[in-house]
Amino acid sequence: MQRRRFLGLTAAGAATAAMAPALTACGSATPGGAKKLKLIAADYGDSPANTSKKYWDSLVSEFESKHSKIKVDVEVYSWTEVDKKVADLVAAGKAPDMAQIGAYADFAAAGKLYSADQLLSIPTQADFISSISKAGEVHRVQYGLPFVSSTRLLFFNKTLFAKAGILKAPESWDELQSAAIKLKAAGVKIPFGLPLGPEEAPAETMMWMLSAGGGYTDKNGAYTIASPENVKAFKWLRDELVAKGLTGPGDPARTNRQEVFAAFCRGEVGMLNGHPTLMQQAEAKSIKYDTAPLPGSTGKSKATMGVADWMMAFKQNGNRDQIGTFLNYLYQKDNVLAFTGQYDLLPVTTSASRDMAQLRADQKLWPFLAQLENAEFYPADKTSWAKVSKTLKEKVGGAVQPNSDPEGILSEVQREADATEIADPQR
Structure with a gap:
């Protein structure tokens, strides 16, 4: 690739x-x-x-x-x-x-x-x-x-988990936060890698939406970017991970996926969402890792991103x-x-x-x-998706910054998505 x-x-x-x-x-x-x-x-x-x-x-x-x-x-x-x-x-x-x-x-x-x-x-x-x-x-x-x-799974560094006394992969958001707190206390630089930068923000966004029971569209194909489930996911990220210093020193809105992958392969990241090619990269650097289903809001996520x-x-x-x-x-x-x-x-x-x-x-x-x-x-069947994806890359990272308004930011993206749909004569 x-x-x-x-x-x-x-x-x-x-x-x-x-x-x-x-x-x-x-x-x-x-x-x-x-x-x-x-x-x-x-x-x-x-x-x-x-x-x-x-x-x-x-x-x-x-x-x-x-x-x-x-x-x-x-x-x-x-x-x-x-x-x-x-x-x-x-x-x-x-x-x-x-x-x-x-x-x-x-x-x-x-x-x-x-x-x-x-x-x-x-x-x-x-x-x-x-x-x-x-x-x-x-x-x-x-x-x-x-x-x-491909699909996405949670990757975790087994060596860092053992150092922090974490016995198993987290299955819920609360367990993920608890593991991240332990990793931070053990001196791990980036307990959870959260790449919401422009490289692939739509992917990380979608995984968190799915883990909250939401997603980009409903069963009829209408955009649901500002749904209560999606807003819940970003408020939790803002308040329970980013605000508590559990995503490392960088700004998630400016952090790209490959940066986090590279940090994982240097042994600096405890957990992150990843795809199969990360296995090759981690093995090349002798990182001991394992994978698990994505954690959901109350238990294992019912869906993953394909x-x-x-x-x-x-x-x-x-x-x-x-x-x-x-x-x-x-x-x-x-x-x-x-x-x-x-x-x-x-x-x-x-x-x-x-x-x-x-x-x-x-x-x-x-x-x-x-x-x-x-x-x-992804709703790749929509000709509007290309523009919506671009908007997400530009704006969604701001939804997890201190004092941000996740509902307002997601609603703004939703309005632009709806307007793009209405303006598309081939939709």
């Missing part, structure tokens, strides 16, 4: 990015008569040694050996540029045949994408984990094909049959597991998930996998 801050779904306004020069045509025919498809993909590696291009090169080679009339050209870009690259191509009228990026809703709402049932066989569609495939729907039609996924990145197929070049053939191949179980296994990610298909749950080599991912079926996802 470029050890991507992982699947943050922070791609904002992809379809509105500026046009880039020197763009090439996609989906052309080769001299030998084969149809050539263009795929733009994100790089999940953090060095040339583990770049995603190696996966795509191997997959395409095997695919083309079985389908001589279809050639696939894959271009891999870092997460800092891939969404804009695709947006530039689309804006220039030179859309790729396929894109594997962070957001799909703008393109779907503009009528530029094939739907899943236009591309995939019934068995392939049915194999998607239902909670994830629903997150790929716009007006109950699936356009976003999930590519990889995140996903997306594959989509553009209509522009008219290569539906060839795209469908390739995507049905891509989502075969072994191909899914080959990618997720390389980057400690979770599969998006039931068949691959079942295999992962039985593979001893993937045992450390099992707790994340167990959360996936009931995970809650």
Whole structure:
């Protein structure tokens, strides 16, 4: 993921990015008569040694050996540029045949994408984990094909817990606060890491909303950002963690997730909410850690946050049959597991998930996998979400600062979200 801050779904306004020069045509025919498809993909590696291009090169080679009339050209870009690259191509009228990026809703709402049932066989569609495939729907039609996924868990430093005399992971907010107090008394610099800075504030926000029984939207898809449950979560954070010095010396509103991850890997953080790639980072620094379900307001949280990145197929070049053939191949179980296994990610298909749950080599991912079926996802189907996410990054950290007004700040974000929805002609 470029050890991507992982699947943050922070791609904002992809379809509105500026046009880039020197763009090439996609989906052309080769001299030998084969149809050539263009795929733009994100790089999940953090060095040339583990770049995603190696996966795509191997997959395409095997695919083309079985389908001589279809050639696939894959271009891999870092997460800092891939969404804009695709947006530039689309804006220039030179859309790729396929894109594997962070957001799909703008393109779907503009009528530029094939739907899943236009591309995939019934068995392939049915194999998607239902909670994830629903997150790929716009007006109950699936356009976003999930590519990889993850969930979030509470990470804790076992060495620091033992030093502070904490015997088990907290299951409720009160237990979390109690553990944080003990960690602070034991000299731990950051008892609980709370990254509400601009890097990934929407993710940390969502986890606390869910742990209070709230969330970004209701069952009908309406924004509920200023709900009583969400306000309760931020008042508790303000009064019971931040005000009592249990989140360390930094300002949570200016603290980014990767900063907290790095501090955890230095042995300076007792607890934080994290995703699977933190395991690799912590192990590389010989940190003894464990994971547990997110604590809720009165007990274990009933839901955790799920995140996903997306594959989509553009209509522009008219290569539906060839795209469908390739995507049905891509989502075969072994191909899914080959990618997720390389980057400690979770599969998006039931068949691959079942295999992962039985593979001893993937045992450390099992707790994340167990959360996936009931995970809650960003409202990525909303074209307004990109703007709402940006607003959250700018404002929500202020809701935990001293003398702040969490209800007022969340209500302000709610009003802006509602106004964005009303102004969106494609909602």
